[in-house]
Amino acid sequence: MSFALFGLAVSPGIAIGRVQLVSHATLEVSHYTVPVRQVEAEVARFDAAIAAVRGELAGLKTISHVGAPSEVGAFVDLHMMILADPLLCEVPRKIIAERRCNAEWALVQEMDELVAQFDQIEDAYLRERKQDIVQVVERVVKALLGKPGRLTARKDSDEAAIVIAHDLSPADTIDFRQLRIAGFATDLGGATSHTAIVARGMSIPAVVGMHHVRQLVKDEDLVIIDGTRGVVIVDPDKQVLEEYRLRKTELELERNKLKRLKTTRSETLDGEAISLQANIEQPGDVAQARDVDAAGIGLYRTEFLFLGRDDLPDEDEQFEAYRSVVQAMRGRCVTIRTLDVGADKALRGVARIEANPALGLRAIRFCLSEPKLFLMQLRAILRASNYGTIRLLIPMLAHAHEIDQALAMIEMAKTQLRGTRHRFNDDIEVGGMIEIPAAALSLGVFVKRLDFLSIGTNDLIQYTLAIDRTDEAVAHLYDPRHPAVLRLIHQTIQTGTRAGLPVSVCGEMAGDPDLTRLLIGMGLRQFSMHPAQILEVKQEVLRADAAELGARVARALRFDEPERLREALEKL
Numbered sequence: 001m002s003f004a005l006f007g008l009a010v011s012p013g014i015a016i017g018r019v020q021l022v023s024h025a026t027l028e029v030s031h032y033t034v035p036v037r038q039v040e041a042e043v044a045r046f047d048a049a050i051a052a053v054r055g056e057l058a059g060l061k062t063i064s065h066v067g068a069p070s071e072v073g074a075f076v077d078l079h080m081m082i083l084a085d086p087l088l089c090e091v092p093r094k095i096i097a098e099r100r101c102n103a104e105w106a107l108v109q110e111m112d113e114l115v116a117q118f119d120q121i122e123d124a125y126l127r128e129r130k131q132d133i134v135q136v137v138e139r140v141v142k143a144l145l146g147k148p149g150r151l152t153a154r155k156d157s158d159e160a161a162i163v164i165a166h167d168l169s170p171a172d173t174i175d176f177r178q179l180r181i182a183g184f185a186t187d188l189g190g191a192t193s194h195t196a197i198v199a200r201g202m203s204i205p206a207v208v209g210m211h212h213v214r215q216l217v218k219d220e221d222l223v224i225i226d227g228t229r230g231v232v233i234v235d236p237d238k239q240v241l242e243e244y245r246l247r248k249t250e251l252e253l254e255r256n257k258l259k260r261l262k263t264t265r266s267e268t269l270d271g272e273a274i275s276l277q278a279n280i281e282q283p284g285d286v287a288q289a290r291d292v293d294a295a296g297i298g299l300y301r302t303e304f305l306f307l308g309r310d311d312l313p314d315e316d317e318q319f320e321a322y323r324s325v326v327q328a329m330r331g332r333c334v335t336i337r338t339l340d341v342g343a344d345k346a347l348r349g350v351a352r353i354e355a356n357p358a359l360g361l362r363a364i365r366f367c368l369s370e371p372k373l374f375l376m377q378l379r380a381i382l383r384a385s386n387y388g389t390i391r392l393l394i395p396m397l398a399h400a401h402e403i404d405q406a407l408a409m410i411e412m413a414k415t416q417l418r419g420t421r422h423r424f425n426d427d428i429e430v431g432g433m434i435e436i437p438a439a440a441l442s443l444g445v446f447v448k449r450l451d452f453l454s455i456g457t458n459d460l461i462q463y464t465l466a467i468d469r470t471d472e473a474v475a476h477l478y479d480p481r482h483p484a485v486l487r488l489i490h491q492t493i494q495t496g497t498r499a500g501l502p503v504s505v506c507g508e509m510a511g512d513p514d515l516t517r518l519l520i521g522m523g524l525r526q527f528s529m530h531p532a533q534i535l536e537v538k539q540e541v542l543r544a545d546a547a548e549l550g551a552r553v554a555r556a557l558r559f560d561e562p563e564r565l566r567e568a569l570e571k572l
């Protein structure tokens with residue numbers, strides 16, 4: 001039976017294909033009966049999985065001795081204790097034998113019991129320890145299923161798959177690059193969650209925040225993902241399918257037409273040069289940036305090198321990644337952002353229990369609390385600066401003392417390298433992300449200490465409007481055109497530029513062609529976005545008159561009433 005489901009449109013385009021359900025994020029395991037003669041083998045399979053996870057954790061423990069955050073060690077110890085508890089490693093064996101069921105089912109039954117008991121505990125801290133139990137069980141289930149928590153390619157099929165999941169982490173979406181994934185839809189998620197950002201970067205149509213899609217579709221169902229309108233059509237009838245195929249072809253033609261703009265100079269009608277740079281997550285993304293002739297890399301989110309793995313990249317591995325990017329950009333500037341982990345980008349094994357992870361130990365706060373890890377990354381970036389033009393960008397700054405500490409760490413990394421054979425650019429430029437309202441409201445402190453500013457509108461909106469960017473329940477309140485947001489952006493561009501600092505926007509607003517004229521009118525001359533957006537934004541740049549827009553935007557921003565403001569912005 002054909003039906004349609006609605007959610008948040010987060011990555012435009014149309015995908016048509018067969019469903020591949022993904023359930024590892026929710027521990028939805030299958031339940032089947034094991035014949036009596038195989039019970040012993042099933043128990044042995046369970047024991048082997050426990051042993052494998054014990055080995056995995058021991059490996060993590062080793063890493064934690066060499067430069068990993070000290071919390072890794074504490075978490076690994078705790079998880080090892082949980083794994084060794086008879087309630088987890090003995091009781092499921094009994095369940096398998098008594099109920100003749102499969103090992104993963106037995107384990108999840110026992111976990112549910114334990115979690116229910118934890119829910120009764122009054123002490124909030126202890127109650128939250130249940131997350132640790134769930135994480136340990138997740139590891140064991142993954143070992144049982146023979147997949148270390150990663151998506152796998154479809155077997156026996158040439159068709160690209162449509163992934164349907166309860167939730168997907170940014171690390172999951174990174175795996176999509178290797179697999180043939182045409183599109184995805186999830187129950188959870190917001191428009192500027194990193195999962196959505198990665199999808200847009202890869203031009204994979206996606207719809208999130210669908211609430212029940214995971215329950216309502218089956219493996220191999222034929223579905224259409226309309227990532228522009230936020231619709232998933234399950235089992236479409238012939239006519240609908242034909243219409244969508246036609247629309248898909250039209251969209252591809254439109255995209256191809258844009259390619260002719262690749263070599264056109266990016267400047268407005270009145271001759272203002274507008275630099276269009278690329279955001280990347282991995283060295284492999286540089287090819288896409290070069291394909292559209294990006295003026296440079298305006299944001300390299302280095303944390304993706306750290307996600308979705310049990311170990312941490314050492315200095316040499318990081319150096320190789322950064323060097324490969326800067327060499328591939330052949331003289332064009334590469335802005336490398338230091339590790340922005342935390343919130344929806346947690347390192348494996350360091351997931352802390354935080355009531356509000358987006359307000360927690362994230363980005364520079366995390367790095368300053370883990371100086372060994374931070375210094376290792378800084379040395380790797382500095383070493384790569386010997387091979388091209390690199391700028392260093394620090395995320396999530398709010399306080400003057402954080403800037404000072406970060407700058408002191410950079411100096412320390414330089415001092416450490418001076419005693420070695422490694423060369424680096426001593427004059428490397430250091431910039432700060434303006435993504436916390438406190439930063440946008442105390443720009444003097446930033447301008448005095450830094451060489452450039454980059455506005456992270458995704459977080460700036462999240463923190464200004466107090467809206468979790470990953471939470472679909474408040475996604476309708478996430479508004480880039482809110483007067484408060486626009487004033488903070490405008491003020492940052494104007495103050496930074498007046499002080500002679502280059503200012504860019506590297507949040508998702510920069511890649512939205514509907515906002516290009518507004519940003520140019522605010523005085524923005526440097527945009528950084530996913531490579532897939534660059535030509536569309538360039539098309540808008542070519543039609544814009546910067547001087548005229550400047551006057552009109554200044555007038556529009558005087559309106560307090562959202563309706564009047566919106567009207568004025570629409571007229572741009």
Ligand code: PEP
Nearest residue numbers: 435456457458459506507
């Ligand atoms: C931002 O916050 O706008 C940004 C560019 O950084 P991220 O999306 O990685 O948090």
Ligand code: MG
Nearest residue numbers: 435456458459
């Ligand atoms: Mg950010």
